[in-house]
Amino acid sequence: MKIVSEAKAHGGRQGVYTTSSQACGCDMTFAVFTPPQAKEQLCPVVWYLSGLTCTHANVMDKGEYRRLAAELGLIIVCPDVSPRGDHVPDEPDNWQFGKGAGFYLDATEAPWASHYRMETHILEELPALIAAHFAADMGRQSVMGHSMGGHGALTFALKNPERFKSCSAFAPIVQPSTADWSRPALAKYLGDDESLWRRHDATLLIADGARFDAFLVDQGTADGFLETGLRPWLLGQACTDAGIALTLRMQEGYDHSYNFVSTFMDDHLAWHAERLV
Incomplete structure (x- = not known):
């Protein structure tokens, strides 16, 4: 692990690492915020997964x-969303696929499988x-995300309920196997057999028996992707x-930004803190 930058913030430390x-x-590259409490004790970890681009x-x-993370004593880990580099295959004119659009899965199809293993x-x-370099209590982890990252958070929690104590999402893609902006990506990363897509779709994981205690989801009514990409009512059902x-x-009145x-970040951090005690 290499340090890109570190700076004091709210008594803790915001770092960027590779x-x-x-x-x-x-x-x-990934970012980690360590709260001031980490100087004296192990702190719970909240993973934040970002969206497309x-x-x-x-x-x-x-x-x-x-x-609020400093007040609550939470370590916040923010990974990148895809592999990077000139040698990494990409579709540079397609913002919904390739670099910036890893969809939090392990690709199985060439040429994507050699790098897209998020x-x-x-x-x-x-x-x-994180366990080796930070004062992290890895027995207390939660996951959250936005948009594509909300999809990732939901699927990670459903597939790993023993690891994550809580899960929340901002405007998640709840059914990527049928959404306009994610279905083509799943086909390229995973191939044409749609049965293999099911473990990367929150609604289908639930239909297939995956369970998690509870979710918190916020969705803006003025989100331009609401009707064709996000469709939270499918998760509700x-x-x-x-x-x-x-x-x-x-x-x-809230959009996708x-x-x-x-x-609503404070609400989500408080939700996780209550479940990470």
């Missing part, structure tokens, strides 16, 4: 999480680094059918 990822076959920096610069990177590689507690809050995310 690591050589075997899973992704390239250097990967983002990097680790979007939420770090615009998410407004540090003040599930392994985030669930295996980065936790080992899946959770109702499965008996999963879902707090779905439709936030009047970090103006929306930052407005």
Whole structure:
């Protein structure tokens, strides 16, 4: 792990780091905020997964999480959303696929499978680094995300309920197997057999028996992607059918941007802190 930058913030430390990822076959950048409590004790970890076209920096610069994370004693880890580098295959004219659009899965199709292994990177590689280099209590982890990252948070929690104590999402893609902006990506990363897509779709994971205690989801009513890409009512129906507690809050007039995310960030951090005690 190499330090890119570190700065004091709210009594804690905001850092940016790189690591050589075997899973992704390239250097990967990630951000970590450590609260002041980490100087004296191990602190719980909240993973934040960003959306399409983002990097680790979007939420770090615009998410407004540090003040309350410092108060609550939460470590916030912000990975990148895809592999990077000139040697990494890409579709540079397609913002919904390739670099900036890893969809938090391990690709199985050439040429993507050699680098696009974000599930392994985030669930295996980065936790080992966080445990080794930070005052992290890895027995207390939660996950949250925005848009594509909300999809990642929901699927990671459903597939790893023993690891994550809580899960929340801002405007998640709840059914990527049928959404306009994610279905083509799943086909390229995973191939034409749609049965293999099911473990990367929150609603279908629930239909297939995956369970998690409870979710918190915020969705703006003025979000331009609401009707064709996000469709939170599909998650609502899946959770109702499965008996999963879902707090779905439709936030009047909010769009898809970090103006929306930052407005409700405190609520989500408080949600996680209550479940990480």
